[in-house]
Amino acid sequence: MSQESLKEDRGLTQRALQRLLEWLDQGMESEGSAYLEMRRRLVSYFDRHQRRRADDLADETLNRVARALEAGEIRITPPARYCYVIARYVLLEEVRRERLEGRLDAPDAGMLAPAPNRLFQREDTQAVREQRLECLDGCLAELRPDQRDLLLDYYRDETRDKIERRREIARRLGISMNALAIRACRIRGTLESCVGACCQGRQKP
Amino acid sequence: MTDHRDRELVSYLLGTLPQDRADAFDELSVTDDAFTAQLRVAEDELIDAYIGGELTGETLAQFETAYLSSPRRRERVTFARELRRAASSKRDAPPMPEPIVPPPPVVTPPARPVAMAMRALVPALLAIVCIALVVDRVRMQGELDRVRSEITELASQFADLLRLHNGMTGSNSPAPGSPAPLALRPSSAANLDIARLDLDPAAVDSAFDLLLASNQFPAYQAELTDVLTSERIWQSDWIAATTAAPPVVVLRVPARMLKPGFYSFVLVGRGASGASEPVAIYKFVRSAR
Numbered sequence: 235m236s237q238e239s240l241k242e243d244r245g246l247t248q249r250a251l252q253r254l255l256e257w258l259d260q261g262m263e264s265e266g267s268a269y270l271e272m273r274r275r276l277v278s279y280f281d282r283h284q285r286r287r288a289d290d291l292a293d294e295t296l297n298r299v300a301r302a303l304e305a306g307e308i309r310i311t312p313p314a315r316y317c318y319v320i321a322r323y324v325l326l327e328e329v330r331r332e333r334l335e336g337r338l339d340a341p342d343a344g345m346l347a348p349a350p351n352r353l354f355q356r357e358d359t360q361a362v363r364e365q366r367l368e369c370l371d372g373c374l375a376e377l378r379p380d381q382r383d384l385l386l387d388y389y390r391d392e393t394r395d396k397i398e399r400r401r402e403i404a405r406r407l408g409i410s411m412n413a414l415a416i417r418a419c420r421i422r423g424t425l426e427s428c429v430g431a432c433c434q435g436r437q438k439p
Numbered sequence: 440m441t442d443h444r445d446r447e448l449v450s451y452l453l454g455t456l457p458q459d460r461a462d463a464f465d466e467l468s469v470t471d472d473a474f475t476a477q478l479r480v481a482e483d484e485l486i487d488a489y490i491g492g493e494l495t496g497e498t499l500a501q502f503e504t505a506y507l508s509s510p511r512r513r514e515r516v517t518f519a520r521e522l523r524r525a526a527s528s529k530r531d532a533p534p535m536p537e538p539i540v541p542p543p544p545v546v547t548p549p550a551r552p553v554a555m556a557m558r559a560l561v562p563a564l565l566a567i568v569c570i571a572l573v574v575d576r577v578r579m580q581g582e583l584d585r586v587r588s589e590i591t592e593l594a595s596q597f598a599d600l601l602r603l604h605n606g607m608t609g610s611n612s613p614a615p616g617s618p619a620p621l622a623l624r625p626s627s628a629a630n631l632d633i634a635r636l637d638l639d640p641a642a643v644d645s646a647f648d649l650l651l652a653s654n655q656f657p658a659y660q661a662e663l664t665d666v667l668t669s670e671r672i673w674q675s676d677w678i679a680a681t682t683a684a685p686p687v688v689v690l691r692v693p694a695r696m697l698k699p700g701f702y703s704f705v706l707v708g709r710g711a712s713g714a715s716e717p718v719a720i721y722k723f724v725r726s727a728r
Contacts, residue, residue, distance in 0.1 A: 389526040408653035
């Protein structure tokens with residue numbers, strides 16, 4: 235398990251967590267990566283539905299799945315499909331809860347967009363920016379050299395040259411442009427997780 | 440992936456996709472590996488287009504009001520900017536060195552002739568040790584590559600043997616007189632051809648050879664989708680490619696699945712670590728006969 239750590243809920247036993255990991259693995263030894271991948275998908279799902287507590291809701295979903303597993307209640311396969319069904323319930327409950335509390339209709343109050351011209355013209359403090367850049371450098375150095383080279387090569391051109399460059403990289407690696415884009419996206423995701431964790435002080439690069 | 444699909448993914452990310460389609464995408468974003476990978480690529484490209492100033496009009500407005508309404512997604516944009524800067528600033532820089540652990544400080548005794556000679560030898564000894572370590576590392580890497588390629592080769596040979604065995608025992612083999620497998624090349628800008636499948640109405644199944652540019656994974660899985668409805672209608676087991684040149688993933692699809700229409704196979708490869716990633720898309724039309 236790399237950049238993220240497994241979240242252990244207060245109400246979830248170690249045994250239930252272990253069982254959940256094995257169930258998500260579907261017979262393969264993923265060492266927790268199947269869990270982290272599912273959690274990442276759920277966080278994105280809740281985030282796209284404008285939920286500010288996307289992380290908490292993803293954990294709540296997985297905890298419910300773990301409890302259902304312990305109780306032997308799961309009939310739906312494959313595991314991802316069952317996780318999605320539970321996630322929908324969790325989302326509906328969250329929306330209903332917020333409405334009852336009179337906080338909002340939709341989307342989540344915390345997600346209301348600021349004026350566009352304020353979005354990225356806010357200046358982070360110098361210290362924050364430096365910390366982010368240090369984290370980025372550190373996390374880049376943690377990548378395997380071939381991954382780092384591919385990523386920097388992939389994103390280095392901003393003009394139309396980039397298409398030709400990427401075509402050349404794909405040719406060199408013997409893969410399609412589509413497969414190359416997915417590979418670069420994966421490495422970028424790994425790097426992004428590392429930088430996020432580093433900036434939150436959860437992990438030193 | 441088609442332009443239409445690209446546009447749909449962008450609409451989904453911007454919250455402008457019709458509700459029924461968005462619901463379907465919601466489910467796929469959690470349950471479907473290939474879709475999730477494509478969605479992430481589309482999201483990265485959308486962010487890159489925004490920071491590159493390539494978004495305009497309604498798309499730009501939607502991006503700023505809908506997509507950027509989430510703190511998490513704003514963080515993603517900040518990260519993308521920094522990554523772009525890092526890539527730009529490092530493009531002319533020499534390769535990043537491996538992290539080096541500094542040697543412990545050497546306590547130097549008072550200078551004496553023997554000690555001085557030893558001190559002169561220390562850098563040379565260190566250099567020799569470093570070279571030995573580098574050579575050893577290169578050798579181990581070579582060994583690792585060799586073992587990896589042997590495993591891939593064995594997996595492919597196993598697949599060939601299995602095919603041969605099936606052919607000899609008659610199991611999983613086409614009925615006498617069955618047409619030859621339909622060879623499909625990956626769809627790409629260079630290959631816009633769409634193969635045509637003429638299927639005998641009496642056929643039990645239909646064979647396909649999915650041609651690979653290179654055999655990079657020990658196992659592959661193909662997913663058959665009806666292009667017009669985006670409905671997934673069939674999925675193969677995890678199988679190895681053949682050792683033939685070019686390598687091929689051999690499929691046998693029940694004929695009852697193949698009504699006249701437009702289909703695509705999404706081929707996914709699975710590495711030794713268990714991680715899977717899309718390899719290529721193959722398209723064909725089953726004609727009405």
